[in-house]
Amino acid sequence: MAQTNNNWLEAFRTLGLSAFLAIGVRTFVAEARYIPSESMLPTLEVNDRLMIEKLSYRFKTPQRGDVIVFMPPDEARLCTGETQKQAYIKRAIGLPGDVVEVKNSQVYINNKLLKEDYIQESPYYQYGPVTVPPNSYLVLGDNRNNSCDGHYWGFVPHENLIGRATVRYWPFNRFGTLD
Known part of the structure; x- marks a missing residue:
């Protein structure tokens, strides 16, 4: 009888530890996300599945070109009409202190043309010049x-960052890193 109780106790411990580790990993290390819109074409397609790495931005700042996941500021609801806050995924373009301008269908950072071989098409709009505030990013x-x-809605504060998209794991034929 003692062996049966011991097996139940061991199973309970194993399940408890597994749940603790799973929650800890998802909260602090990595999590899976999917792409719900066409805003990141051609880099990411609707229903792509990604692994989001959450540790690096605790120790360093995003780099220009990183594909980042973040909670959008309240102003983002102006163009989406969303009633619930959902995480967004975009590319970090402007870093703290940068002067960003979109003119003549191209992006300029600190008056230098940004080479962008990852965009769907050149922007049709004009924007800026704006200076990215401290501890914020233009995405x-x-x-x-x-x-x-x-x-449309401005800057993302550093505290809104969730992590960096690192790997597309679905669909399998597009498996790979997002460098």
Whole structure:
């Protein structure tokens, strides 16, 4: 009889530890996300599944070109009409202190043309010049003309960052890193 109780206790411990580790990993290390819109075409397609790495931005800041996941500021609801806050995924373009301008269908950072071989098409709009505030980022979708992004609603504070998209794991034929 003691062996049966011991087996139940061991099973309970194993399940408890597994749940604790799963919650801990998802909260602090990595989590899976999917792409719900066309705002990041051609880099990311609707229903792509990604692994989001959450540790690096605790120790360093995003780099220009990183594909980041974040909670949008309240102003983002102006162009989406969303009633619930959902995480967004966009590309970090403007870093703290940068002067960003979109003119003549191209993005300029500190008066230098930004080479962008990842966008769907050149932007049809004009924007800025604006200076990115401290501890904030300007994010834009790769599908510039069809993205509710920072050119509509402004900047993302560092504390809103969730993590960096690192790997697409679905569909299998597009498996790979997002460098």
